[in-house]
Amino acid sequence: MKLKMKLNHSELVALNSHLYLTLTSQPIEELRRYPADFVINSNVAEVYQRTNRMVEDARMFPSKTDKIYSLSLTRSQAIAVLCTIMTEQTIDTGQSATMDLLPFSDDSYEAAILQQIVSTIHQTYLV
Numbered sequence: 018m019k020l021k022m023k024l025n026h027s028e029l030v031a032l033n034s035h036l037y038l039t040l041t042s043q044p045i046e047e048l049r050r051y052p053a054d055f056v057i058n059s060n061v062a063e064v065y066q067r068t069n070r071m072v073e074d075a076r077m078f079p080s081k082t083d084k085i086y087s088l089s090l091t092r093s094q095a096i097a098v099l100c101t102i103m104t105e106q107t108i109d110t111g112q113s114a115t116m117d118l119l120p121f122s123d124d125s126y127e128a129a130i131l132q133q134i135v136s137t138i139h140q141t142y143l144v
Contacts, residue, residue: 036065060097
């Protein structure tokens with residue numbers, strides 16, 4: 018079962034930015050020593066490739082910024098995205114050896130979008 022999300026341009030950009038920050042904050046050499054984090058980031062990288070392609074497409078063709086984008090995530094991709102967002106929102110208690118706490122502002126538009134994505138993933142796969 019895949020999770021199909023409909024995102025407007027700003028939601029897509031917020032998710033893409035989050036995924037980029039997540040991927041660039043983790044050196045691949047470190048991740049190779051921690052298989053769980055490596056698997057999470059591999060799934061995140063797959064999602065990032067798709068979201069980045071959509072964001073770049075909209076950047077090259079500004080008329081596409083009004084478009085609603087469809088993003089389908091497998092269960093493992095959705096859970097990986099959930100893990101990265103939750104890592105941002107909570108203090109890392111040693112559950113993850115490599116995922117550092119990323120800056121997260123609760124009152125930002127991006128934070129609201131990410132929280133909405135967390136709720137969607139939680140409702141779809143964890144309830």
